[in-house]
Amino acid sequence: MQGAQVLIDLIRAYNPNCNASRIEAAYDYGKEMHEGQLRHSGEPYFTHPLAVATILTEQRLDDDTIITALLHDTIEDTKSTYQGVADRFGTDVAQLVDGVTKLTNLELSSNDNKQAENFRKLLLAMSKDVRVILVKLADRLHNMRTIRHMVSHKQERKAHETMDIYAPLAGRMGMQWMREELEDLSFRVLNPEARNSIMRRFLTLRKETGDVTPQITQDIRDVLAKAGIEAEVFGREKKPYSIWRKMEEKKEGFSRLSDIFGFRIITQTEDDVYAALGLVHRRWRAVPGRFKDYVSQPKSNGYRSIHTTVSGRDGKRVEIQIRTRQMHDVAESGVAAHWSYRDGERTENPFAVDPFKWLADLTEHVANNDMNEEFLEHVKLDMFADQVFCFTPKGDVIQLPRGATPIDFAYAIHTRIGSACVGAKVDGRRVPLWTRLRNGQSVEVTTADGQRPQSTWMDIAVTGRAKSAIRRALREEHREGFVRLGRELARVALERVGKKATDKALATAAAHMGINSTEELLAKVGSAEMTGKELVEVLYPELMRVDEIGTEEPTERIIGLAADQYAQPSECCQPLPGERIVGIATRGRGVLVHRIDCDKLIDYENEPARWIDLHWPEGRRTADQNATIEVTMSNDAGVLGRICTLVGEQNANISDLKFTDRKPDFYRMTIDIEVRDVEHLMHVLTAVEADSDVAQVLRKNRKYQSE
Incomplete structure (x- = not known):
């Protein structure tokens, strides 16, 4: 009872009208269901659901969400059922618990095809009720806080999954504090040496200069108080992972970073935001190029704030964020602000965006995209994106991720405009298509009839939408040749295990891999998006296992x-x-x-x-010896098919091929071939090297594994 009362007191602090008896009943039910279960740490299992519920009280969430947190593992891990939860706590809670259970069972760190399909399920679950993912994020946060009790290989898998999926998802939903903590907890597992080196550097810095955070905080307060502006001011050191990422991005050492310290000014009104900005810039010298106004141009998740970097005490550069209390609530809670209570009432925050808008965009992409890897690329890019806002000649705003180019801009307007793009003007000046766009620029796209997407655009575009459209157009353009090549590669791969590439076998493989048609499957094999080995593994995994052993x-x-x-x-x-x-x-x-x-x-x-x-036995051998060659060839139509023909003309079989590097002018790929002996291999190398579009061909020694 004591634990239940502590939780109820936390909820009453922001919602005095909460249903205490209902929350107490959920506490008792969850504790009863998990009775006898232990965590890896040896603690009673119910300490975990209780911790998840406590995390959600910090977001001031409603009763149903808190109850879901207390029960989120009951359907999966205990004798409880969906109907049992529904009978006691209502259908809404049962659906939320069921949604969290389904997310828990998704393997988001699996191979790309399965990961993409599971990611679709995650987003569809979110689209029904965003509170499902709020509970799941709190669940992951507590698991990461206690991850040290797991075995090392599971720690690494969970940390990778958290870094790749859950941390950026939290950030994209506006819960920046959670993103930072999830990233840093993952960083502690994945690169402990780097994190420890940064922590040691912080300690050294404090010894040399003292703790400058309270000193700078007081300086800012004094400046604001003198001008009569009421505001809260607080500062902090950045998280170790945030520091590490900036060091990697900027290729600079710790001592040269400009924003190790961060400070926030929380004002009463929007007018005070800009007044405080003026005072800060008059008191300290602003660092050029480090000013961002997300108040007049909010991020798509509702984030509003002024960012500026100034030279503070002793010339140290510090980042300062300035926003109102309502803006700060959204910055801290993100979409959770929609469910937040204050003084017993659901708060109406004018800056909180509709949490379903981003989900609607993504789920629309789910419905329109049958390519798993493209979908995953789109979602991940969208989640990681730091936004840039550019204008069309008519003044319409186009929102793009940072690093976007005119190609991305053109495709953001319409796929037809992107595909027909031949040039662009930025602020009236003609620029190369690889130019990185900046906030506030005006972009005009030039198009031409008959223009088709170029393969070099894949290295220029950064948005998932543009990359998907370019890849789709290139695939269609070369589709016929890829299908022919894929059929031959499939034949060879299956014959290696004594099977035939029949239409039925190929159709079965396509169905198992979630590919729409046999032709699409062959095109993927022919374009090296998947290998013949992967095809055989789907149909005859046991034969592949024997072959590999x-x-x-x-x-x-x-x-x-x-x-x-x-x-x-x-x-x-x-x-x-x-x-x-x-x-x-x-x-x-x-x-x-x-x-x-x-x-x-x-x-x-x-x-x-x-x-x-x-010693090798004497006598002539069949072409059944494996060798790998590496070919660097010009990026022109027909070259790949010609190289495959040259190999075949030397009576050598291609068992697999994959691209290892794609540049605008040259591709590099490895080709697995079957030859009789070293002399036969030399004949193949000579024939391929003689082609005018081949820059280099080498016998490639593979990296070895420990024996």
Whole structure:
């Protein structure tokens, strides 16, 4: 009862009219359902739902949301059911708890296809009731605060997922404080050395200069009080991850960063915001290029504030944010401001945007986009975006992420305009299409009939919308050739495991991978968006597993093996018949065969007992030996198909290919081929190198794994 009363007291502090008996009943029910369950720390499990509910009281949220927090794990982890929750606490709470349960079961850190599909489900759940994600974010925050009790590999997985998904989601929903804490907690797991070095630097700085935060805070208060402006002023050191990210972005050391310290001025009125700005700039020298007015041009999540950086005490640069109390509430709570209570009443904050607007934009994209990787790219870019506002010649405002170019601007107006873009003027001056746009600029796009998106635009565009449209147009333009190439690659990949690339097999693979048609599947394989190996793994995972383990003896035994030994070519150097080889005995994996010049052999210099002298058997061999080549080729139509033809003309099979680098003028890719011996490989290299559009072709040694 004592725990329930503490929680009720926290709620009554902002909502005296809360239903205390209902909250107490939820507390008792949740505690009863989790009875006997323990967390990794050894604490009773119910301490977690209670902590999540407590976090949400800091956002001054309504009774249903607090009750959902207390019950959010009951349907998943206890004998409780949806109907049981609905009978006791109503359908609204049951739906919220069910929504949080479904989000908990999503694997957001899985492969791109599955991650994108699960991300769709997350957004659709949010679109029904935003409070679902508010509870989930609080749940993740408490789990990250107590993550040290988990085993290390699970810590890393959770931290990556938090950094990639939940932290930017919190930021995009306007809950900046939560984003910063989630990022820093993840940073503590993923790069503890870097975080500790920053913390040590902070300690050194305090020893050298003292704690300057209260000194600067008082300086600002004195300036405002002298002018008769009522305001709250508080300062803080930036979070270690925020410092690290700025060091990485600006390529500067700790001592050269300008905004290690941040200060906020919370005024009574908007007029006082600008008056305070004037006082600050008269008292301290403003740093050029570091002023942002998000009051007159708010961010899309409702964020409003003046940002400026000045040279404060002893020349130290400090960042100052100035906003009203209502603006500050939105800056702290984001979309949660819609559900907030103050003095027992739901607050009407004029600066809080409709939380469903961003979700509506995204869910519309979900409905219109059948490409998982493009959807994921769009969402992540949208979440991470720091906004830039530019104007059309007619004065319409176009909102873009920071770093956007005229290409992004054109596609933001309409896909047709983006695809037909041939040039742009910014503030009346003609600029290259790769120009990065800045706030307040006027952009005029020039179009031409017959213009088509160029492959170089992929390196220029930054928005998911533009990239998706460009990729779709390029795919359609080269689709026929990609389908033909993909069919051949699929045939070879399946024949390697003794199967045929029938229409039925390809249709089955497409259905399992969530791809609309067989033709779309083949186009993906032909354009190297997916590999033949991935195709086989979908249809025949067990065959691939045997192939990868490599425990079956080759038809012709390598000379030098004992009767009970089997040989496996090492992936690090891919030895071929005709090359001098040596074997390394391994535990449980037979003998790994290396070329005599393989760098990996250095690891075994002090273990001579493991070395075995080996020789290839005599006689002509079939083309079943794996080799990887790296090709750098010009980015022109038809070059990829010609290279594949050249390989085929040398009677070598292509088993896989992938692009490793795409530049406007050249592409680099790796091609896995099957050859007879080293002489056969040299013939392939010579034929490919002779092509006028090939800049370089090399035999590629793969990175080895620990044996």
